[in-house]
Every structure is written in C-alpha cells, then in structure tokens.
Amino acid sequence: MSGVPLSWWLVLATALFGIGALGVVTRRNALVVLMSLELMLNGVNVAFLAFARARGDSLAHAAVFIVMAVAAAEVAVGLALAIALFRHGGNVDLDRARRMKG
Amino acid sequence: MHALVRDNVGTLLWVVVFAPLAGAIVNGILGPRLKRGTVSLVGVGAPVVAFVASALATWGLAGREAVSTTLFTWIQAGPIRVDLSLWLDPLSAVMILIVTGIGSLIHLYSTGYMHGDPSYSRYFSHLNLFLFAMLLLVLGKSLLLLFVGWEGVGLCSYLLIGFWFDDMAKAVAGKKAFLVNRIGDFGFLLGMFVLVFWMEGSLDVPALRDAVDMGGGHFVPGGTGVMLVTLALFLGATGKSAQIPLHVWLPDAMAGPTPVSALIHAATMVTAGVYMIARLNFLFALAPTTMAIVALTGAATALFAASIGLVQNDIKKVLAYSTVSQLGYMVLGAGVGAFGAGVFHLMTHAFFKACLFLGAGSVIHAMAGCQDIRLMGGLGKRMPWTRATFLVSTLAIAGVPLLSGFFSKDEILYKTLALQPASGPVAGWIGPLCFAMALAAALLTATYMFRLYFLTFSGELRSHHAHPHESPASMTIPLVVLAAGAALAGYVGLPIEHLNFWEHWLHPVFEDGAARFVSTGSHALEYGLMGVSTVVACGGIALAWALWRGPLTHVPAKAAAAAGGFYRLVCDRYRIDELYDAIAIRPFQALARVTHRWLDAFGIDAVLVNGPPRAVGWIGSIVRVAANGDVQAYAAALFVGLAVLLWLVIP
Numbered sequence: 001m002s003g004v005p006l007s008w009w010l011v012l013a014t015a016l017f018g019i020g021a022l023g024v025v026t027r028r029n030a031l032v033v034l035m036s037l038e039l040m041l042n043g044v045n046v047a048f049l050a051f052a053r054a055r056g057d058s059l060a061h062a063a064v065f066i067v068m069a070v071a072a073a074e075v076a077v078g079l080a081l082a083i084a085l086f087r088h089g090g091n092v093d094l095d096r097a098r099r100m101k102g
Numbered sequence: 103m104h105a106l107v108r109d110n111v112g113t114l115l116w117v118v119v120f121a122p123l124a125g126a127i128v129n130g131i132l133g134p135r136l137k138r139g140t141v142s143l144v145g146v147g148a149p150v151v152a153f154v155a156s157a158l159a160t161w162g163l164a165g166r167e168a169v170s171t172t173l174f175t176w177i178q179a180g181p182i183r184v185d186l187s188l189w190l191d192p193l194s195a196v197m198i199l200i201v202t203g204i205g206s207l208i209h210l211y212s213t214g215y216m217h218g219d220p221s222y223s224r225y226f227s228h229l230n231l232f233l234f235a236m237l238l239l240v241l242g243k244s245l246l247l248l249f250v251g252w253e254g255v256g257l258c259s260y261l262l263i264g265f266w267f268d269d270m271a272k273a274v275a276g277k278k279a280f281l282v283n284r285i286g287d288f289g290f291l292l293g294m295f296v297l298v299f300w301m302e303g304s305l306d307v308p309a310l311r312d313a314v315d316m317g318g319g320h321f322v323p324g325g326t327g328v329m330l331v332t333l334a335l336f337l338g339a340t341g342k343s344a345q346i347p348l349h350v351w352l353p354d355a356m357a358g359p360t361p362v363s364a365l366i367h368a369a370t371m372v373t374a375g376v377y378m379i380a381r382l383n384f385l386f387a388l389a390p391t392t393m394a395i396v397a398l399t400g401a402a403t404a405l406f407a408a409s410i411g412l413v414q415n416d417i418k419k420v421l422a423y424s425t426v427s428q429l430g431y432m433v434l435g436a437g438v439g440a441f442g443a444g445v446f447h448l449m450t451h452a453f454f455k456a457c458l459f460l461g462a463g464s465v466i467h468a469m470a471g472c473q474d475i476r477l478m479g480g481l482g483k484r485m486p487w488t489r490a491t492f493l494v495s496t497l498a499i500a501g502v503p504l505l506s507g508f509f510s511k512d513e514i515l516y517k518t519l520a521l522q523p524a525s526g527p528v529a530g531w532i533g534p535l536c537f538a539m540a541l542a543a544a545l546l547t548a549t550y551m552f553r554l555y556f557l558t559f560s561g562e563l564r565s566h567h568a569h570p571h572e573s574p575a576s577m578t579i580p581l582v583v584l585a586a587g588a589a590l591a592g593y594v595g596l597p598i599e600h601l602n603f604w605e606h607w608l609h610p611v612f613e614d615g616a617a618r619f620v621s622t623g624s625h626a627l628e629y630g631l632m633g634v635s636t637v638v639a640c641g642g643i644a645l646a647w648a649l650w651r652g653p654l655t656h657v658p659a660k661a662a663a664a665a666g667g668f669y670r671l672v673c674d675r676y677r678i679d680e681l682y683d684a685i686a687i688r689p690f691q692a693l694a695r696v697t698h699r700w701l702d703a704f705g706i707d708a709v710l711v712n713g714p715p716r717a718v719g720w721i722g723s724i725v726r727v728a729a730n731g732d733v734q735a736y737a738a739a740l741f742v743g744l745a746v747l748l749w750l751v752i753p
Contacts, residue, residue, distance in 0.1 A: 025738040033734075094734060 009050030016043030030085060030092040034078045041071045107162040112171030114159040115188040115241060118198055121151040122233035129230065133223025145226030146209045149233055153202035160195040167191065167610050168308070170243060177246075181303035189243035189307065193611040196445065197240040197377060200452050201370050205233050207580035208365040211460050214576035215361050215467060225265060225359070232258035236370050240377065245294055245305040248378070252290065252342065255371045256283045262366060263358040275357035282351040286341015286375075293334035296327075307381060311614065314384045323388050323525060323618070332385060332392040335378065336399075343375030343429045345403045350679055352426055356418040360463030363418060368425045368459050369452035376432040376448055383441045383615030390523040394532050397437025397518070401536035401543075404430030406676070408546035412553070413662075413673050416473045417462045420554050424499065425455055427543055431514050434536055439619035440517035441612045442605050446595045447514055450506035453591050454495040457584035461492035464577055465558060468570035475557040477568070482559035484570045487578040489559045491585035496555045498588040500548035501639040506592030508635065513597060515540055516631050520623025541638060548642025549649075556651040597628060 016039050023036025045064045052060035082092050089096055107114070125148025133141055163169055168191040177184040190198075209229060216225050235254025242248040256279075264276030298305055300320045301313060314321045321328060339345070344352035355367045366372070379386055379396065386393060404427045411423035428451045435444030466473055468485060482489040498505040501512070518537045522530075563570070572578070595604030648654045662669045671677060728739075 021737075021741050025734050025741065095732075 006050055006054045010047060013043045013047035013050065016040070016046060018043075028094050030078075030082045030094055030097070033094065034075065034082065037074070037078070038071060041067055041074075104161070107158050109162075111159050111162040111169045111190060112188075114155045114162065115169070115171055115190055116173070117155040118152045118159060118202065119188065119234060119237045119241060121155065122148045122230045122237065124148060126227050126230035126234060129223045130227035133227055136223065138222060141223045141226055142213045145223075145230060146206070146213060148230050149202055149206040149209050152233065152237065153199075153206045156195075156198040156202045159190055160199060163190055163192070163195055170308075182298065183303055184244050184246050184305065186247065187243035187306070188241040190241065191611055192607050192609075193377075193380060193445065194240050196449065196608070198237060200449055201233065201236050201240060204369045204452050204456050204584070205236075205365060207583055208361050208369075208456060208460065211364075211463070211577050211580040212359075212361040214574045215463055216359060221265070225262075228258055228261045228265070229362070229365070232262065232366060232371070236374075239374055243306050243308070245297065245307065245310070248307075248381070249290060249294065252338075252374060252378075253287065255366070255374065256280060256287070256342075259283075259355065259366050259371055262362040263355045265358055265362065269357075272357035275351075275354040279351040279355050282348050283341045286338045286348055289334045289337025289341070290378075291338075293331045293338065296331050296334070300327075310382070311384050314388065315614065321385075321388060324390060325388070328385070329389040329391050332382075332389045333395065335382065336386075336392060336396055339375030339378055339433070340399065341375070342378075343372050343433060344426050345375070345399050345430065345433055346406060347678075349403060349407065349426050350682065353419055353422040353675070356416075356422050360418065360459060360466060363422070364456045364459030364463070367422070368455040372425065372429055373432065373448045373452070376429065376436055376444055379433070379436040380441045380445050380612070383436070383612050386436070387439065387615040387618040390525070393437050393439065393523065394529075395437075397434050397532060397536050400430045400433030400435070400437050401518075401539040402430070403427065404434060404543040405539040405546070406430075408543040408550065409672055410675050412546055412550040413669070415476050417465060417475050417478075417554065417558065418459075418473055420475070420550060421455070421458055421462055424458075424547065424551065425451075427547060428455065428499070430543070431511060431540065434518060434540055435514040438514075438518045438533065438536065439521045439523070439616060440514060441615055442595075442608045443510065443513040443517055445608065446604055447510035450498070450510040450588070450591045453584055453587035454498040454507055457491055457495040457581060457588050458499070460577070460581055460584065461488050461495065464488040464573040464581065465570075467573055467577070469565070469568045472565065472568060475554060477565035478558045478563070479561040480559070480563040481570055485559075485572045487572060487581060491578075491581040492559065493555065494585040495588045496551045498592075500551050500643060501544055501635055502643075503632070503636050503639075504592075505589050506587070508639070509592035509595055509597065511544065512632055512635050513595065515544070515635060516597075516623060516628045517621075519631070520621050520627065521619045522622055524618050524620050541634070544635060545638045545642045545645075548639045549646045552643045552646030553650050556646060560651055597632075 020036045020038070020040030020043060023039065024033050027033050027036065045067055048060045048064050048067075052058060085092050085097055125144050128144050129136075129141055136144075159169075168189060170187055170189050172185045172187040174186055175183065176186045209226070212225065212229065216222055219225060232255060235251045235258055237251070239248055239251025239255060242251055260276045260280040262276075263279050264273045267273045267276070294305060297310065301310060304310075313319070337348075341348045352367060352372065356363055358367070386396070407423045407426035407430060411420050411427060414420045414423060428447070432444045432447050432451070435441070435447060464485065465478065465481060465488060468481065468488075469478065472478075494505070498507040501508045515537060518540060519533055522533070595602055649658050674680070
C-alpha cells in the first residue's frame with residue numbers, strides 16, 4: 001500500500017469522478033444518476049485520503065467523514081425524490097420529469 | 103340693546119359666515135335622507151339667519167370705522183402671517199346685506215322653482231356653500247382670505263352651472279366658466295405675490311392701506327410697479343366680473359338653474375371684481391394709467407354687451423348680456439374714481455337684475471322650459487304678478503327717473519365726465535369717450551330690455567304648445583320684494599348733498615381713493631345730465647315700442663337684412679368665442695395632441711414605462727434557452743465550465 005505512488009491514487013480519484021460526472025450528465029434513470037453522484041463523491045474522498053497520507057496530515061479524514069455524512073443525507077433525499085417521481089409519473093425518467101416545470 | 107350688539111359684532115360676523123356653511127354641510131351630508139320640507143327649512147333658514155346677523159352687525163357697526171375679529175392664525179411662515187380674520191367696514195357691511203338679503207329671497211324662490219328636482223338637497227347644499235364662500239370673500243381681512251372666497255365662489259359657480267351635468271352642453275358651460283376664471287385668477291395671484299413681497303409678509307387690507315398712506319417704498323403714485331400690480335389685480339376682476347376680454351363665460355353660465363343665474367351670475371359673485379377694485383381703491387387710485395384702462399374696459403364692455411343683448415332671442419341670454427353690460431357700468435364707475443357710485447350701481451343692479459332673472463325663471467317655469475322669446479307673448483294676462491314685477495325692474499334698469507337704476511347709472515355717467523385724476527399722465531379724451539360709450543349703452547339698454555318685455559308679455563301667445571300659468575307664492579313673494587327694492591333702493595343715494603346717505607356711509611372706505619381725483623363738475627352739469635339720461639331712457643323705450651309693439655314691427659327684419667354681415671356678426675356675439683377657439687383653444691389642443699402622442703404615449707408610456715420591462719422580457723427570452731429545467735444540462739455546463747477553468751488555471 002505504501003508503495004503505491006500518489007499519482008496513481010489521483011488517477012483513480014479522477015477516473016471515479018469523471019465516470020460519475022459522465023453518468024450524472026448522460027443517464028436518464030434517476031437511480032443511476034444518484035449512483036453516479038456517489039461515485040463522484042467517493043472519487044473526491046479517495047483524493048482527500050491520498051493527499052492526507054502523502055502529507056502525513058490526518059485533518060482530511062474529518063473532511064471525508066463529513067462528505068460521507070452529507071452523501072448519506074443526499075441519498076436519503078434523492079431516493080425520496082425518486083420515489084415521489086415514480087408515484088407521480090410511473091417511472092423515474094428524468095427527461096419526463098422536466099415536464100414539472102412551470 | 104345697541105350696546106349689546108355693538109360689543110358682539112365679532113361673534114355675529116362668525117354667525118354670518120358659518121350659518122350658510124352649516125346649512126351646506128347638513129344638506130350635503132344628510133340631505134338625501136331628509137324630507138323635502140326639512141331640506142328647505144335648513145336651506146332657506148341658513149341664509150335668513152345670516153341675514154339677520156348681518157343686519158344686526160351692520161347696526162352694531164354704525165359710527166365706527168371697522169370691526170375686526172380673529173379666529174386663529176392660519177399661516178405663519180417666516181415673515182408671512184395670515185390670520186383667519188373677518189373685517190367689517192361700511193363697504194363689507196353693504197355687501198353682506200346684499201348677499202344675504204337677496205340670497206335669502208332667492209333661496210326662498212328656489213324652493214318653488216326647484217320643486218320636484220331629484221337633486222333638491224344637492225342644489226341647496228351648493229347654494230349655501232356659495233353663500234359661505236361669497237361672505238368669506240366679502241369679509242376676509244386679508245387679501246388671501248378674500249382669494250379663498252374668490253376661488254370658493256368660482257367652484258360653486260362651476261358646480262351650479264353644471265348642476266344638470268347629464269346634459270353635456272351644461273357640463274361644458276361649467277367647465278368653460280371655470281377655465282376662463284382661471285385666467286383672471288392667475289392675474290390676481292400674481293398681483294398678490296408682488297404685494298406680499300412689498301408688504302413684507304402681510305396681505306391685510308388695513309395694513310396695505312396704511313402702507314399706501316405712508317407712501318414711500320413701492321407705493322409711488324403713478325409708479326410703474328403699482329401700475330403693473332393693479333393691472334394684474336384688474337385681470338382678476340375682468341375674469342370674475344365678465345369684462346372684455348374674459349366676458350365669454352357669463353352668457354354660457356346661463357345653463358345653470360335660473361335662481362343660480364339670479365344669485366351668482368347677476369347679483370353677487372360677478373360683482374366680486376368690482377368689489378375687489380372698490381376694496382383696494384386706495385391702491386388702484388395710485389395708478390392713473392390702470393384706472394384709465396379700467397374705465398375704458400368698463401365702458402367698452404357696457405356698450406359691446408348691450409349691442410349683443412339687442413339681437414339675442416333666449417330670454418336668459420338677453421339678461422346675461424345685460425348683466426355683462428351693467429357690470430361694465432360698475433367697472434366704469436370704479437375706473438373713473440367714483441367707487442361709491444360703482445358700488446351703488448352694484449347694489450341697485452342686484453335688486454333689479456335678481457328680480458328680472460327670477461321673473462324670467464317664473465316665465466320659463468310657466469312655459470315648461472321654453473326660453474325663446476319668439477315663442478312667447480301675451481304672458482302678461484296670465485301672469486300678472488310676474489309681469490308687474492318684471493315691468494318695474496325693466497323700468498329701473500332702463501333708467502327711468504325715480505327708480506333705482508336711474509340714480510345709480512346717472513351718478514356713474516355724471517362722474518365719468520366730472521372726475522379727473524389729480525395727477526398723472528392721463529389723456530383728457532378718456533372721460534368723454536367713456537361717457538359717450540356709456541350713454542350709447544344706456545340707450546341700447548332701454549331698447550333691448552323693452553324689446554324683451556314687449557316680446558314676452560305683450561301681444562298674443564305665439565307658442566301653441568304652452569299653457570302658461572302664474573307661479574306659486576314661494577316664487578312671487580321674492581319677486582314682489584325685489585321689485586320693491588328695484589324701485590326704492592335708489593333713494594339711499596339721492597344726488598342731493600345732505601340726503602346722500604350712501605356716499606356718507608361709504609365715505610371712510612373710499613376717502614383715500616377719492617382724494618386722488620378732483621371733480622370738475624357742477625350741479626348744473628349733474629342735473630343737465632339727468633335730463634339727458636331721461637330723454638335717452640324714454641327714447642330707448644319708445645324705440646322698442648315702435649319696433650316690436652307699435653307701427654314699425656316690420657322694420658327690425660328689414661334692418662337686419664340691410665345690415666347683412668354686420669347683423670350676423672352681432673348675432674354671433676362678434677365671434678369672440680370663435681376667435682378664442684382659433685387663437686387659443688385649437689393651438690392648445692394641437693399642442694396637447696402632439697405632447698400626448700410623442701411625450702406621453704411614446705416618451706413616457708412606450709419608452710420609460712413599458713421600455714424596461716420589454717427589454718427585460720426580450721433578454722429573458724434569449725437567456726431562457728439556457729434555463730430549460732434540464733438538471734443534467736446544467737450539470738454538463740457545470741463540468742464544462744470546471745474543465746475550462748482547470749485548463750486555464752493549471753499551467
């Protein structure tokens with residue numbers, strides 16, 4: 001573990017973030033979008049922890065825990081929205097959900 | 103008793119002013135819910151109370167120069183201080199007696215005339231409000247308070263001319279009266295502004311008089327400043343008293359109910375201009391040039407209006423032009439320095455013209471609304487009281503000896519010739535010219551008034567639809583009282599030194615103004631002129647008899663045909679209205695259309711008001727494309743932005 005260089009960790013974090021972002025932007029299913037969001041958050045977490053280890057500074061761990069708590073809350077809200085969406089329209093297709101505007 | 107009254111004149115003055123106001127408020131607010139009898143009682147009771155209080159106050163005033171009473175300080179701003187003060191001097195005493203006395207009779211008459219009108223209480227409310235404003239005008243100690251009354255009577259005049267406002271023509275007549283008066287009011291205001299500067303904050307008439315007595319400052323006899331100020335004030339008088347060039351509103355004002363014409367547009371409000379000049383006689387007398395202009399305006403108006411009165415066929419229009427003409431006499435009197443004579447004519451005119459208007463109202467009432475004298479005739483047999491009172495008043499206005507109009511008109515004529523300004527560059531021909539015009543007007547007055555009388559009351563009824571009948575007692579009683587006044591009012595001012603109670607009574611008010619004029623007349627001239635006036639009056643009556651009753655009845659039509667264009671010009675009231683329409687109203691309306699189109703509709707509405715929201719809307723319609731509600735698109739934009747930022751930041 002200690003033999004893995006920082007840059008590799010960062011590549012992993014960026015990849016996770018990028019895959020998540022791509023999913024958020026392109027997928028139409030609300031559940032997949034939520035999962036992609038989790039990927040992005042975890043990509044960020046990986047980056048935090050990688051820097052923490054490289055610098056020998058444990059303060060970033062706190063940030064990671066906050067992110068996890070926020071992510072949990074976000075999932076709770078997001079899933080509630082998805083269920084409301086499903087009850088309303090019979091599916092969780094985000095393109096159709098746009099009709100709610102106005 | 104006299105001592106008690108004497109000590110309470112101040113209180114009585116407040117009763118005089120506020121009794122009509124109370125009547126106006128009661129009838130104005132509660133009127134529609136009250137019974138007719140109660141409305142009449144309040145409406146007629148208020149002026150009667152005011153009249154009794156006026157009579158007592160005048161009695162209490164006797165022997166003193168003036169009584170002043172202050173309620174509170176109305177305006178206090180730096181050096182400017184205006185109190186709500188009333189001021190009773192011999193002149194205002196005469197005026198309040200005329201206003202409340204004739205006002206009471208006309209209110210009584212109105213209960214008969216307006217009987218059955220759906221807006222009965224509104225009518226009495228406005229009429230009482232008018233009396234309040236007129237009494238405030240007359241009694242105001244400060245010029246500013248006088249102006250408040252001045253505007254108040256203008257407002258009531260407007261309200262009562264347009265009393266039947268569902269008739270468009272009547273509503274327009276009211277508006278015209280109001281607007282024309284505004285022009286005069288502008289002059290009045292301008293004069294007051296200058297005076298308040300000169301006086302360093304006070305507009306009280308007694309203070310002004312003291313300042314003029316002291317002389318110095320701006321109050322230089324013959325000075326340009328005084329001339330301009332008095333001219334501005336005179337502009338106000340021409341508006342209110344319907345003198346050339348602002349006479350155009352008065353004939354149209356006949357659209358109001360006939361008692362209103364009698365009270366406001368004959369006996370009281372229209373004399374406010376004359377009253378104002380008389381009130382400020384000491385100031386006007388300082389400016390001989392202004393006085394000459396006043397005299398010429400009065401004489402020209404007297405002649406000019408009389409000539410129009412000769413060809414009118416509407417009974418009220420004839421009387422309206424007659425009023426303009428008689429107001430011309432009063433202004434002429436004031437202009438030649440005979441202030442007492444001007445106010446004397448004001449008083450006698452109030453009696454006979456109110457009686458004539460009320461008589462005309464009685465006739466119109468009997469003819470079921472018809473006002474065209476060509477359709478009347480023979481009414482004398484059916485309406486004996488109306489006819490008798492109308493005849494007395496017609497004789498009085500024509501200047502037949504021993505009736506009131508003879509004494510007052512003759513005094514003006516005599517003083518026009520006799521009085522000269524003691525100093526000042528005024529041409530000698532002005533007096534004789536004014537006299538000639540006034541004498542010609544006197545001839546025309548006798549002629550057109552008897553034309554009116556013969557066409558209305560003599561001969562046979564020419565309308566086949568009307569069934570005339572005598573009016574009820576509530577209308578004939580005021581007629582009889584006014585006719586008695588028209589016959590006898592002149593005897594307070596007999597042209598005999600020791601019996602001229604009128605001049606003696608008003609002497610303290612006019613002595614300063616009169617001192618600036620010298621009399622070149624003599625008793626021979628005075629009595630000679632009486633003979634001339636008598637001949638002129640009788641000649642005018644004989645002419646009217648011959649032309650409209652006697653052997654020459656075919657002549658008027660022929661003369662009209664021979665005069666052709668000139669006759670039509672006179673019939674069209676010299677087309678003054680058309681002239682104003684062309685030079686003032688239409689350019690003004692064109693200007694209004696341009697400003698409406700370009701300043702208002704385009705500049706303000708389109709650009710300033712609707713411009714910003716429209717621009718915002720336009721920008722929004724473009725930007726809206728980006729805010730389409732697709733969260734994923736927002737996220738994509740976010741990531742693209744992030745990528746760009748990173749690319750820029752990371753070297």
